[in-house]
Amino acid sequence: MKLHLQIKMNEALYLRNPESSDLGKNILKHSVQLIYKTGFESFTFKKLAEDIGTTEAGIYRYFENKHKLLVYLTAWYWSWLEFQIRFHTNNIKDPAVKLKRVIKLLAAAVEDDEQTSYINESLLHQIIIAEGSKAYLTKQVGEDNKQQFFKPYKDLCAVVGTIISECNPKYKYPKSLASTIIEMAHFQNFFMNNLPSLTDFGKNKEESEIIAFLNDLVFTSLKKV
C-alpha cells in the first residue's frame, strides 16, 4: 500500500494550485532544491524557470511572487510536521514522554520520505532552519496573518502548548515555551553549524545535544515546585 499524504493548503497562497499539475509539482520540487542551494535572497523565478525548463511567466501563473512561495513552503512544512507529531505521539499517555518525542521530531534531521510527495522533506527542513523566519519577519505580517497564512505554524504551537500544559497545568507560559522550543530547535541548529560559539555544541555538531539542551530547558521549567 502506497500511502499518499495530502495537505490541504490555504488557497490564498497561490494563483493556481501547484499540486494540480505536473508543472506545479515541478515548481514545488525545484524551488525547494534551488532555495536550498542558493538561499532565498538570490533565488528568482527566472532561475527556477530555467531549472525546470519552463518560462518565468509560467511560474507567475502559480505564485504571485517568491514571498508567497516561501510562505507556501513553510506552511506546508508546519502542516507536515504537525501530522508527523500527531502520528508519532499517538497513543502515548504520559505527556512528558509525548513532549520528549515532540522535541526530538522538532530538532532531529528529517529523513526524506520519498514516497510522501514531490517535496523533499529533508531539504525543506534545512530551508526552514535558514529561511523560515523570513516568512513572517516582514512588514506584511499583519496582512498575511489576517489571511491565515501562518495558521499551520500557530496550530503546531498550540499542539505543543497543550502538551506542555498537560505536563504541568500550573505552568504559566505554555505558548511562549512552545514557540521558544520550536524556534530554538532551528536556531540552535543554524548556530551550531554556522556560528558555533553561540552554542555549546560546536565541537561535535550533534543534534542529539540540541535535543538534550531543549529537554533540559523544558523539563526543569515544568518541574512542579
Added chain:
Amino acid sequence: MKLHLQIKMNEALYLRNPESSDLGKNILKHSVQLIYKTGFESFTFKKLAEDIGTTEAGIYRYFENKHKLLVYLTAWYWSWLEFQIRFHTNNIKDPAVKLKRVIKLLAAAVEDDEQTSYINESLLHQIIIAEGSKAYLTKQVGEDNKQQFFKPYKDLCAVVGTIISECNPKYKYPKSLASTIIEMAHFQNFFMNNLPSLTDFGKNKEESEIIAFLNDLVFTSLKKV
C-alpha cells in the same frame, strides 16, 4: 558634561567610515528611520538617498550594499547593548541579580538616548527585533563570520554566558541558554505584537511579561538540584 560614546566598528563593514562625515551620519540616521518605516525588503539606497537629499551613488561610497549596512547597524546595536549591560551591571556582585538586569536590558524597550549619537536606539531596537536575524540568515554567513562581522553579537552572548556560568558553574549549556534568551527577548516581542497566539502575552502586550517569562525560564534552568 556631555559624554559621547564612540563604538569602534569593523572596518570591513564599510567603504568609507560613516561616522567620519555629516553625510555618513545622515546615512546611519536616515537608514534607521527608513528601515523602521518600510522594512528591510523594500528599503533601497535610492529611497534612502532621496530621504537624505543626496544621490544613490553617494550612499554607495559608504556602503557596498544594503546587506552590509544592515550588518553594520546590527553590529553597532550589539556593541551598544554590551556597553549598556556592562555599565548597568557594574559593581553588582550577585550573579543572579546581574542576570536579571541583563534580561531586563535585553527585553525592555529602549528609551532613546538622544545625546549618545545620531542613531536612534529606540528605533534601532525595533529594527533588531524585526530584521536582526536577517543579518546572519544568509548564504554568506560563513564569509561574513570569517570577517568577524558578528563579533559584537558573539561577544554579547559570551558575556551573558559567563554570568550564567557564575550563577551555576555546573550548568551544561551556558552559551546556548545565552543565545536563547537573547533571541527570545526579541522573538517573543515580535510575536506578542504580530502573532500574539504564539505567546502568553497577547492580552496586555506588556514587555514586563516577557521579562517574567525569561526570568522563569532561566532561573528554573539554573536551579541547583
Added chain:
DNA sequence: TTTAAAAGATAGTATTGCTATCACAAATAA
C-alpha cells in the same frame, strides 16, 4: 470532435542594484 484550460514563446516595462565619469567646493599641504 469541440472547446476550454494550461503551457510555451516572446515582448515589454518599471524598478533595483550597481559602476563610471565629470565638475565643483572645501579642506589640507606645500
Added chain:
DNA sequence: TTATTTGTGATAGCAATACTATCTTTTAAA
C-alpha cells in the same frame, strides 16, 4: 599663497529583477 587631494553632487548607463501582456500551440475534458 597656490597646488592638490578629498568629499560631494549630478548625470548616465547597464545588467538583473520583478513583474504583465499577448498570442499561439498543446493537452485534456465534455
